[in-house]
Amino acid sequence: MSVRAANTDEGTVDEAGAARFAELLANEQRVEPTDWMPEGYRKTLIRQISQHAHSEIIGMQPEGNWITRAPSLKRKAILMAKVQDEAGHGLYLYSAAQTLGIDRETMFDQLITGAAKYSSIFNYPTPTWADMGSIGWLVDGAAICNQVPLCRASYGPYGRAMVRICKEESFHQRQGFEILLHLMRGTEAQRAMAQESVNRWYAPALMMFGPPDDDSPNSRQSMAWNIKRFSNDDLRQRFVDMLVPQAEILGVTLPDPHIKWNEERGHFDFGDLDWTEFHEVLAGNGPANTIRVARRREAHEDGAWVREAARAYADARAAEAGASQKIAS
Amino acid sequence: MRSSRGLSHVHAGSLHAPDETMAVRNARDLYTRRAEGVSIWVVPASAITASDPDARGAFFESPQGKEYRHATYYTESDAVPHL
Ligand SMILES: [Fe+2]
Ligand SMILES: [Fe+2]
Numbered sequence: 334m335s336v337r338a339a340n341t342d343e344g345t346v347d348e349a350g351a352a353r354f355a356e357l358l359a360n361e362q363r364v365e366p367t368d369w370m371p372e373g374y375r376k377t378l379i380r381q382i383s384q385h386a387h388s389e390i391i392g393m394q395p396e397g398n399w400i401t402r403a404p405s406l407k408r409k410a411i412l413m414a415k416v417q418d419e420a421g422h423g424l425y426l427y428s429a430a431q432t433l434g435i436d437r438e439t440m441f442d443q444l445i446t447g448a449a450k451y452s453s454i455f456n457y458p459t460p461t462w463a464d465m466g467s468i469g470w471l472v473d474g475a476a477i478c479n480q481v482p483l484c485r486a487s488y489g490p491y492g493r494a495m496v497r498i499c500k501e502e503s504f505h506q507r508q509g510f511e512i513l514l515h516l517m518r519g520t521e522a523q524r525a526m527a528q529e530s531v532n533r534w535y536a537p538a539l540m541m542f543g544p545p546d547d548d549s550p551n552s553r554q555s556m557a558w559n560i561k562r563f564s565n566d567d568l569r570q571r572f573v574d575m576l577v578p579q580a581e582i583l584g585v586t587l588p589d590p591h592i593k594w595n596e597e598r599g600h601f602d603f604g605d606l607d608w609t610e611f612h613e614v615l616a617g618n619g620p621a622n623t624i625r626v627a628r629r630r631e632a633h634e635d636g637a638w639v640r641e642a643a644r645a646y647a648d649a650r651a652a653e654a655g656a657s658q659k660i661a662s
Numbered sequence: 663m664r665s666s667r668g669l670s671h672v673h674a675g676s677l678h679a680p681d682e683t684m685a686v687r688n689a690r691d692l693y694t695r696r697a698e699g700v701s702i703w704v705v706p707a708s709a710i711t712a713s714d715p716d717a718r719g720a721f722f723e724s725p726q727g728k729e730y731r732h733a734t735y736y737t738e739s740d741a742v743p744h745l
Binding site: 365367368414417418421424425428431437497501640643644646647650651 | 676678684695
């Protein structure tokens with residue numbers, strides 16, 4: 334394949350290629366699929382982009398779960414549009430990962446066999462309608478914080494996919510915020526539902542930025558490669574700084590008694606997070622891990638006949654076209 | 663993808679499909695969820711012939727040093743109106 338041609342000498346050192354790679358990074362330029370790149374860079378990107386794609390695909394489930402029960406036709410239509418967007422995000426990212434030499438079937442397989450990781454946030458259940466609000470506001474909000482700097486990631490296809498994704502994400506966050514806003518303007522029971530949901534999602538959303546910097550061994554290398562632009566803790570701080578005034582507008586209380594403006598730092602202080610829980614959920618022991626992967630596998634396997642039929646139809650038509658061409662000539 | 667009448671088609675992205683008809687439909691679903699296009703072309707990746715990225719130096723050498731192909735090369739007429 335031409336995409337791999339420039340990289341067939343895996344293991345051997347391509348000095349000119351390495352120099353060119355270093356130069357591209359130093360000049361803040363993009364690395365493209367045909368450029369030489371270190372194996373570690375390629376592997377890191379394959380892992381990161383495919384995990385990201387899986388997250389988008391699995392991320393359809395917690396919300397898909399509410400499409401049939403959305404409280405109005407308008408809400409249902411909006412929720413469907415959002416879930417469709419997440420499917421699109423997954424597909425943009427699978428395409429980007431493929432430019433690095435992994436094929437889509439392999440990635441699908443890794444996901445449905447449970448070999449691949451995806452964002453642990455999607456392993457939490459969504460028992461109430463308010464969770465659709467919290468996911469949009471907090472989960473998509475955190476995702477946006479994470480993803481905006483990725484638009485400048487050094488790998489061209491990844492950065493370009495992220496640009497498209499970021500454009501679509503802002504609607505996700507706003508629609509979630511509005512769901513909560515409407516609940517907070519509603520009855521006592523509705524306000525309680527919104528608050529209870531925010532209580533559950535706040536900490537997991539903050540953990541979406543990954544472990545603290547001194548416990549994040551791969552971050553430094555990713556930053557040196559211009560894949561990651563800001564550290565986990567910096568992004569988390571930025572997110573909290575945005576959330577506090579937004580929570581005030583909503584009238585919800587963020588479930589952290591340590592949130593306090595720090596004049597000296599020019600940031601909000603906030604309490605420590607329970608990382609043992611994060612690692613538990615990441616290790617597959619979250620409340621919904623098994624359900625998410627099982628459902629994905631079911632959907633994939635149930636769709637096998639559709640893929641087969643489409644392929645058979647395409648093959649038959651190609652054969653027909655070939656036959657009529659022979660007759661014509 | 664053509665975003666509106668009068669503009670040229672611009673590359674939008676890649677996708678998988680068993681045939682051309684499905685490719686056009688998938689492209690519509692994947693790349694025009696917000697009315698981004700009024701026309702879609704799909705091309706199998708195998709049908710694309712590309713210039714060799716490793717040979718770009720020599721291949722694109724011809725315009726090098728030919729600044730006189732740009733209007734900005736001609737500075738003596740800078741002060742002349744409507745030129
Ligand atoms: Fe997304
Ligand atoms: Fe989203």
